[in-house]
Amino acid sequence: MSEEIHPGLEDVVAAETQISFLDAEHEQIVVRGYDLIELARSSTYADVAHLLLFDHVPSEEERAAFARQLGDHAHLPEGVADILRRLPSDTVAMDALRSGLSILAGFENAEVLADHSREANLAKAVRILAKSPTLAANAYRALHGQPFVQPNPGLSFAANFLQMIYGRPADAETIAVFDRIMICYADHELANSTFAARIVASTFADIYGAIVAATAALKGPLHGGANEAAARMFAEIASRGGPAAAEPYLLERLAAKDRIMGFGHRVYMHRPDPRADLLKADLDAIAARDPDAAAMVQTYEIVVAVMEREKGLHPNADLPIGLILSLVGIPIDLFTPIFLCARNAGLLAHVIEQHEHNRLYRPRVVYTGPRDRRL
Numbered sequence: 001m002s003e004e005i006h007p008g009l010e011d012v013v014a015a016e017t018q019i020s021f022l023d024a025e026h027e028q029i030v031v032r033g034y035d036l037i038e039l040a041r042s043s044t045y046a047d048v049a050h051l052l053l054f055d056h057v058p059s060e061e062e063r064a065a066f067a068r069q070l071g072d073h074a075h076l077p078e079g080v081a082d083i084l085r086r087l088p089s090d091t092v093a094m095d096a097l098r099s100g101l102s103i104l105a106g107f108e109n110a111e112v113l114a115d116h117s118r119e120a121n122l123a124k125a126v127r128i129l130a131k132s133p134t135l136a137a138n139a140y141r142a143l144h145g146q147p148f149v150q151p152n153p154g155l156s157f158a159a160n161f162l163q164m165i166y167g168r169p170a171d172a173e174t175i176a177v178f179d180r181i182m183i184c185y186a187d188h189e190l191a192n193s194t195f196a197a198r199i200v201a202s203t204f205a206d207i208y209g210a211i212v213a214a215t216a217a218l219k220g221p222l223h224g225g226a227n228e229a230a231a232r233m234f235a236e237i238a239s240r241g242g243p244a245a246a247e248p249y250l251l252e253r254l255a256a257k258d259r260i261m262g263f264g265h266r267v268y269m270h271r272p273d274p275r276a277d278l279l280k281a282d283l284d285a286i287a288a289r290d291p292d293a294a295a296m297v298q299t300y301e302i303v304v305a306v307m308e309r310e311k312g313l314h315p316n317a318d319l320p321i322g323l324i325l326s327l328v329g330i331p332i333d334l335f336t337p338i339f340l341c342a343r344n345a346g347l348l349a350h351v352i353e354q355h356e357h358n359r360l361y362r363p364r365v366v367y368t369g370p371r372d373r374r375l
């Protein structure tokens with residue numbers, strides 16, 4: 001047994017996969033053979049989800065059938081809606097989503113739940129993918145005493161999700177940028193939450209349990225929670241006076257050895273995240289339309305420049321996403337739930353792959369505690 005420890009499993013290869021790969025050297029995120037940025041520029045979230053789950057971009061017919069399936073399964077069982085209404089109002093939206101996903105498992109037939117065949121898993125994956133936005137948006141609504149908004153199967157995945165969040169139809173520009181964000185989040189190789197899902201799946205626990213574990217992992221500010229933290233940072237800088245306050249704010253936090261959320265990444269720590277570069281163009285487009293947003297985007301640029309100068313760190317996707325979602329008026333508490341709903345496509349594909357080519361994850365330790373103690 002090798003006794004070499006790799007803290008944080010940095011650079012450890014823990015899975016063989018056909019789903020995605022971060023090619024940091026070439027600054028490319030490969031998803032099922034495609035460049036994720038290309039997909040974000042010219043595809044839709046539903047097509048990318050189909051690609052991740054079924055390993056090919058859908059034909060016209062498949063696209064229509066997939067949209068129908070997602071629409072058919074988007075509603076929540078009444079029992080889940082009831083439970084959401086009973087959650088304590090202090091519940092964090094991400095925790096409500098995690099609990100809701102766990103409860104949904106109970107609405108599967110027990111045999112279907114325990115069936116880990118590709119076919120059964122794909123059917124459950126479509127149901128999880130379809131219901132998660134309804135759950136996320138309406139959990140938030142329940143926690144804030146707002147009426148539920150039912151899914152509209154006639155809308156695209158992004159348009160429907162936004163309508164349930166806003167409680168009214170979203171405009172075309174917001175739908176387009178939200179769809180792009182969902183694609184950027186769709187999969188990212190063996191991210192911490194994906195690994196968590198694969199670890200749970202490796203015991204042949206069911207796909208719901210694996211997704212619940214991933215949801216718990218994604219909440220942390222070092223991972224998915226970074227988009228909410230980034231948004232709160234922009235709000236804080238705005239409250240201190242806007243762009244002119246950005247540099248002093250950052251220098252103060254760096255002097256206190258704080259981490260600035262939305263910067264750095266285990267795989268491309270000192271290289272740009274291609275998703276952040278892509279989404280900067282969306283920030284510029286929003287700034288061009290709205291003078292209030294322009295000041296926030298100016299703050300963004302100062303924050304990026306100071307972090308590069310002071311730490312040599314580049315923004316990851318969570319920095320522009322945190323700001324864009326704020327600027328389009330989505331409540332901050334929903335940012336990480338949105339991340340989960342988008343990442344579902346990749347997570348579900350990884351769980352299916354794990355079940356198909358399974359070996360239990362069970363690493364070892366270097367024990368540094370005492371021995372031979374006596375009672």
Ligand SMILES: CC(C)(COP(=O)(O)OP(=O)(O)OC[C@H]1O[C@@H](n2cnc3c(N)ncnc32)[C@H](O)[C@@H]1OP(=O)(O)O)[C@@H](O)C(=O)NCCC(=O)NCCS
Binds near residue numbers: 221226260263311
């Ligand atoms: C993502 C992250 C957890 C990866 O961390 P990691 O690979 O374990 O790297 P480390 O924590 O060992 O950091 C290496 C160095 O960079 C610094 N660093 C990394 N990210 C930083 C950040 N966001 N702000 C300030 N300093 C940072 C660390 O302080 C450390 O400096 P040191 O060597 O002087 O102590 C880390 O970059 C981070 O905390 N980022 C902020 C959270 C975030 O945006 N997460 C979303 C990722 S998509």
